[in-house]
Amino acid sequence: MEPKQDKLAALQALRGALGSQVVSGTELLQEQELRDNHFSTDWQPLDEVLGGGLPTGQLTEVLSSGRSRGSGLVMAQLIARARKEGSYVMLLDVGKGFTPWSFPARDLEVLLWVGCDSVELAVKALDVATRDENFSLFLMDLRDCDAADLRSVRPKQWYRIVGQMRMRDAASVLFSSAPVTSVSKRRVEMVNPLSLETLHQERSRVLKSCCIQEAAAPVSREPSNREPMVALKAG
């Protein structure tokens, strides 16, 4: 017993002397997990707010309470990043307002655009698409949608999509003017309105003038296996 205690004491003394240079296996695993489970956006402010990048296998919401806050720039940045990574992106565009001229032609090579008439249709299409391993990033443009339209999607549908994305390490970003679902893992908000001068500035410079912050954390619930109780109307 004596030599073992000596060894432990020596090990503790060594750890005390080295201080923060010693990393435990658990810490190393957590760090590795953080790196592996995130899709870097290549835009430092967003990566910082999201804690390393877009969480894969999760929904992330990018909100902008008003127009011209830079949500579209975030979208362009994500497509460019996916292009750099060699990944394909699917954009589910509710309202069909996508303008290809705003995006570099080379980035459009990896983009599959899907025009949808309603949020419900877009979610159905996303449900189908997230089963396909060819796409690693799904963008859903809900900026022109009404809040009532957003609420028409049941959490169960979102949970199913998240489950499918987890199996394929894909990430999904919802662009909206209001919170979409409590199933979202992270929620960020574009806060700074852009000025008219930015129309003539280089995009990288415009991106720097955008301001992003973490929005109120969504209340996440685990999916319930039971259907919600429906109250019967008394005769």
Add this chain to the structure above:
Amino acid sequence: MSFAVIWCSDFPLQAVLRRSGRGDCVALVDDTKRQSVVLCSNANALDSGVEPGLSTVQALARCPHLQVRRPSAAAETAAGRVLLETALSWVPLLEETEAGLLTLDLSSQAEDDWLDSAREILDRLEEVGLDCFVGLGETPALARIASQAARQSGGRYWQLVPKQRLKLLDALPLTLAEVGAELISRLQLWGVKSLGQFARLRREEVASRLGDEGVALWLRLTGRLRRPLRPAKLEELFEASYEFDYEVVEREPLLFLLRRFADQLVERVSRTGRAITATHLLLTFGNGSFYAKRLALPEPTLDEEVLFRIVSGHIDTVEMKSAVVAFRLRAEPSDPIASQRTLFGTGLRDRHHYEETLKRIRRLVGADQVGSPRPLDHHRPDQFSLEPLQPEFEEHGLLMSGPPVTGPTFRRYCSEVRADVQMRDEEPVQVDSPKVKGIVTEAHGPWKCQGDWWHRGRRWDRVEWDVALMNQGLYRLVYSGGSWVVEGYYD
């Protein structure tokens, strides 16, 4: 140039024996005529004296245990397909010269590999119940003689090496030449007993004494009779079909058969070193009508699951107006893939899955609402087309960098948003529309553009203003055709 001949001797008999199993003494008889006669017999029957040409009664008298079989066209067709499919794994160019005899062009293969390939093919044919011989020669005719020489020598293959051709032909009897008995007997009277001796004769003398038949043989033996091969038709080779004894009104029996056909076809195509690039589906209905469809695969595959998914998905969409009485599936083989991805290229991981996803999404949102957007080379703003997504693309670093992209992105309203715009000093100062209204704090413009004036009735003309509305955002106003619209916003 060199050729090989794969010869399946007594092909009708072997085709029948593949199905019914090998017996001890078996003979194939022709009983369509007044007197039934033996067409061919196996080695044991031959040893018992059952030779071709004997009447069946005589054959049974010589060999009481003789099993008598009749020729089967279906068995010969099936055996012919197996022979062809197996031979395709050797070289791509081959000719189905006659039933049970294939001629292969070996120019695409290195000479050192010929004999190894021949042995491999013969082993595979033996596994599927066909005993064959391979002959190698510099012309199709010489390769054919070599294949018969292989049988006569007791081996499985025989090569007629060009430099030793005459010497090797000296060992072969005239009967291998497949010429008339009269010519052979005349040559034997002259003392010519081997093919080598005949080939040494002078052409003029052969022509003057033996005529065209003699000259044709002389040309074959000297390697001067050359002809191009007639490539075998592979279109109908990889096919599986079934005729139902009853009328099928549900899809389950079709899917059950489809699963079996997919497995069979994939195995058969893979044996030839090819992949399936499309399938042809043919359904025959009880009312006499047909449904035929060619289903192209996104990329050649040998995955039976993919084949099943694609065809079964299509069967689900077929409207069956009547019961199905026959089902046929044909696989279209592709040449081996001659391309590979570039070193820095990347692309779709599973094109089959992508095509299935695309079909399902198109069903949801409409076929014209899915695609990869590409700006058109046009001065009119926001003109673009939807193209299919490229399955492969070059990595970012290798691309030429284009002009720098400026400003935020633009998002247009899908429906036209008409607006009342108040102007002061030729600049917009206030906007009032169903989507947005407010005071203009800053405006950039006017940006005038027009085009297509050279086409009657297609002229367009517009004036754009980029405006910042107080506490609202950045919008694009367009004046065109005497009215203002809010086209969209920058974001």
